[in-house]
Amino acid sequence: MSCPTPIIVALDFPSREAALALAARLDPAQCRVKVGKELFTRCGPEIVETLQGQGFEVFLDLKFHDIPNTTAMAVKAAAELGVWMVNVHCSGGLRMMRACRETLDGIAGRRPLLIGVTVLTSMEREDLAGIGLDVEPQQQVLRLAALAEQAGLDGLVCSAQEAPALKAAQPRLQLVTPGIRPAGSAQDDQRRILTPRQALAAGSDYLVIGRPISQAADPAQALAALLAELG
Numbered sequence: 001m002s003c004p005t006p007i008i009v010a011l012d013f014p015s016r017e018a019a020l021a022l023a024a025r026l027d028p029a030q031c032r033v034k035v036g037k038e039l040f041t042r043c044g045p046e047i048v049e050t051l052q053g054q055g056f057e058v059f060l061d062l063k064f065h066d067i068p069n070t071t072a073m074a075v076k077a078a079a080e081l082g083v084w085m086v087n088v089h090c091s092g093g094l095r096m097m098r099a100c101r102e103t104l105d106g107i108a109g110r111r112p113l114l115i116g117v118t119v120l121t122s123m124e125r126e127d128l129a130g131i132g133l134d135v136e137p138q139q140q141v142l143r144l145a146a147l148a149e150q151a152g153l154d155g156l157v158c159s160a161q162e163a164p165a166l167k168a169a170q171p172r173l174q175l176v177t178p179g180i181r182p183a184g185s186a187q188d189d190q191r192r193i194l195t196p197r198q199a200l201a202a203g204s205d206y207l208v209i210g211r212p213i214s215q216a217a218d219p220a221q222a223l224a225a226l227l228a229e230l231g
């Protein structure tokens with residue numbers, strides 16, 4: 001059964017034990033979970049299989065970025081692992097994203113949602129200038145979104161701040177938005193942030209939330225409060 005809420009909890013932990021301790025306090029009917037670079041590098045595919053065995057739909061967030069063949073084969077491996085969602089960097093370009101789409105199209109049975117990372121939510125205008133992009137983040141996000149649409153991706157990772165413009169420009173694409181911070185909580189390294197309620201109102205389809213839940217004194221209670229805020 002598919003989870004009815006938009007919340008994806010980021011299991012950003014240094015060990016299997018820590019990740020599974022949080023998962024044990026979560027309900028697959030109330031949230032999905034995300035396995036990212038830290039946990040996957042430490043634990044490998046087994047942690048994904050364990051979480052799926054517990055009933056969670058898993059977003060495998062490894063942000064693949066490589067030549068088309070390498071990226072497409074990595075996406076295929078993710079599909080064979082049975083994940084619900086997988087992501088690649090849009091800046092890998094049209095041919096790379098298309099190769100991923102076509103590879104997934106060749107797979108029988110349930111395929112993961114293929115999502116393109118636009119501009120990381122930790123980046124602001126001056127970070128883009130530092131890598132030679134003299135544009136506002138939203139302009140770059142819209143540009144990458146058009147490429148992702150052309151490649152046939154299912155959605156984008158972006159800031160919820162860009163959701164209204166993206167929903168107008170690329171209405172087919174589902175929006176997965178990290179950089180979610182409940183009012184009054186620490187911004188940490190995130191820059192383009194919105195509260196959960198603002199993000200949904202802006203048009204986000206999925207909210208990726210890590211530290212506001214994982215570092216809370218009572219993570220289950222923090223998730224319950226978030227769900228209550230969203231109504």
Ligand SMILES: O=C(O)c1cc(=O)[nH]c(=O)n1[C@@H]1O[C@H](COP(=O)(O)O)[C@@H](O)[C@H]1O
Nearest residue numbers: 010036061120121157178179208209210211
């Ligand atoms: O692809 C992602 O999930 C992602 C993209 C992005 O632009 N920004 C971003 O924060 N993320 C991930 O979303 C999570 C956010 O975690 P918190 O900042 O702790 O809520 C982390 O696991 C990041 O790796």
